[in-house]
Amino acid sequence: MRKTISYTIIFIYSIITSFGQGFEVKNFTADIYLSEDGYFDVVEKYDLNFTEPKHGILRNIQTKFNFKDENGQVTKREIYISNIEVPDRVFTTNEVLGKLLSNQFEIKIGDKNQFVYGAQQYEIKYRVKNALIFNDSIVQLYWNVKPPEWMAIFYKVNFTVHAPEGANFSAENSFVYSGNIGNTQESQEFDYHYSLNEFSVNSRGNFISVPQQSVTVLVKLPKTLIKETDFTPSFFERYKWLGYFILALVGLLVYLKYIINSKKVKPITSYYPPNGLDPAMAGVLSDNTADFRDITCLLPYWATKGIIRMEEIPKGDRSILGDLKLIKLKELPSDSAGYEHNFFTKIFLGKDQVLVRNLRGILAEPVQLLNKKSQQYFSSSSKTSKRFGCFIMLLSWIWAFSSISWIPIILETKYKVNINQGKFILIIIANFIFFFIFFPIIVAYISKKLKNKNNQGQSFMPELVGFYQFIKLAEVDRIKALLKDDPNYFEKTMPYAVAFNLLKEWTAKFDSLNISSPEWYGSTSGNHFNMQTFATSFNNNMSTVRNSMVTSPSSSSSSHSGGGSSGGGAGGGGGGSW
Numbered sequence: 001m002r003k004t005i006s007y008t009i010i011f012i013y014s015i016i017t018s019f020g021q022g023f024e025v026k027n028f029t030a031d032i033y034l035s036e037d038g039y040f041d042v043v044e045k046y047d048l049n050f051t052e053p054k055h056g057i058l059r060n061i062q063t064k065f066n067f068k069d070e071n072g073q074v075t076k077r078e079i080y081i082s083n084i085e086v087p088d089r090v091f092t093t094n095e096v097l098g099k100l101l102s103n104q105f106e107i108k109i110g111d112k113n114q115f116v117y118g119a120q121q122y123e124i125k126y127r128v129k130n131a132l133i134f135n136d137s138i139v140q141l142y143w144n145v146k147p148p149e150w151m152a153i154f155y156k157v158n159f160t161v162h163a164p165e166g167a168n169f170s171a172e173n174s175f176v177y178s179g180n181i182g183n184t185q186e187s188q189e190f191d192y193h194y195s196l197n198e199f200s201v202n203s204r205g206n207f208i209s210v211p212q213q214s215v216t217v218l219v220k221l222p223k224t225l226i227k228e229t230d231f232t233p234s235f236f237e238r239y240k241w242l243g244y245f246i247l248a249l250v251g252l253l254v255y256l257k258y259i260i261n262s263k264k265v266k267p268i269t270s271y272y273p274p275n276g277l278d279p280a281m282a283g284v285l286s287d288n289t290a291d292f293r294d295i296t297c298l299l300p301y302w303a304t305k306g307i308i309r310m311e312e313i314p315k316g317d318r319s320i321l322g323d324l325k326l327i328k329l330k331e332l333p334s335d336s337a338g339y340e341h342n343f344f345t346k347i348f349l350g351k352d353q354v355l356v357r358n359l360r361g362i363l364a365e366p367v368q369l370l371n372k373k374s375q376q377y378f379s380s381s382s383k384t385s386k387r388f389g390c391f392i393m394l395l396s397w398i399w400a401f402s403s404i405s406w407i408p409i410i411l412e413t414k415y416k417v418n419i420n421q422g423k424f425i426l427i428i429i430a431n432f433i434f435f436f437i438f439f440p441i442i443v444a445y446i447s448k449k450l451k452n453k454n455n456q457g458q459s460f461m462p463e464l465v466g467f468y469q470f471i472k473l474a475e476v477d478r479i480k481a482l483l484k485d486d487p488n489y490f491e492k493t494m495p496y497a498v499a500f501n502l503l504k505e506w507t508a509k510f511d512s513l514n515i516s517s518p519e520w521y522g523s524t525s526g527n528h529f530n531m532q533t534f535a536t537s538f539n540n541n542m543s544t545v546r547n548s549m550v551t552s553p554s555s556s557s558s559s560h561s562g563g564g565s566s567g568g569g570a571g572g573g574g575g576g577s578w
Contacts, residue, residue: 056110
């Protein structure tokens, strides 16, 4: 009963939305022609009824999306639409701006000077590249024949998939899903017809599909029938028009770096970090920003103090989900900073051992606390500078939008430049690049580098900068002398090298000194351990730590026949009227 009520509510809402668009789809047919060369052509035919005057229809095809396979693996995918034809109709596309600024390819059909009403027929042809899914032995067509964002009711849907010679469609390799997005049950709303190389699907008499519902086809064919081809444009082909802007940006950043370097504090050579400064706060003061690396460097910091132990988990052990185990040996000292206690508590939650891959989304709050705590070292003018930077960016955006109008006027009246549609699009792109990408990067870079520290913060800087430079440039002979006086010198300084993102360079200086591996780090390298393998192993595991602790928890998905779902394929999007 509850399901019926929910469906009725969705249905009524969809009808209201559809009438707002002023048309309904009496009959929709599609033919999908799979090519041996790795792409497919689509021919869509619409029998529409306009209930109010409109110029025509919009057909949107989603080109960038997150694809989830039958094993739950999510990947980012991009498809390419070309060879667009709309016989006997006026149409335009957003082919240029759609590729650059949007994840939707739009086909706009109709004449802005004319209206249509009543029964109308439209035919749309286009080619799709990079949408087929190739596995070890099969190739899959996973396509939303009727996408969920069509703002109209569909009363009939028929389509046919045409495969190359040698195919053999059957119920074992051909599936259709319909209804609400995410429905994994094979649809019972269609009649299916199989031949050697054609799979035809016809909706039954009681069929109806409303907005936010899909019709999705999934077919699996031998990989030998279709060539696996990557149609992704080369980097140069896609972004060559950005070359001049990138060169200008690099030139300006080099200049800014020169200006900023000229204002740096005078370092005092130091072999140890400043007293009272843990590696997390040292990382913040070194680059004026609190980030995930600053928090995760607390792990080796705690380990060197005997609070935790870290153990690698062999990747071949499929019974264990994580690659790194954290073991609590004792509690944090009571006088530890609030961000330390927050991070420590989120990791263990009453347990003595945890796997890193079981920790999800726990870094955000400790970073916020670290950032809040670090404000005691920065002057109030830093906040004022940040607000001023935001104000400057807001002005630049207002300028960008307004200049789109007056730049063409100046070019046409003063310089006699004919501004056609292509040149107008270039003006929009140039404004977007400079004022929404180039300019904000500059403002953010300057704000970060010129962030002012107060007297307390400045008091750490000569010694901190000197320590940073020593880690980066120290000679082996000097380190050897330090180890002679302090055998634990490496372990005391290592967490700071992690915070400075210099661990690889720092450990390389110890590689020839034959020091023993840290007792708090259990490595799978066995007798082959040296400082270089330790640095590589530890860096890889710290990347795993950050990736795992940043990622939000994900819900599991159940398996189903065919491995597909309604709306789960490529070709999302839909359409409406205008």
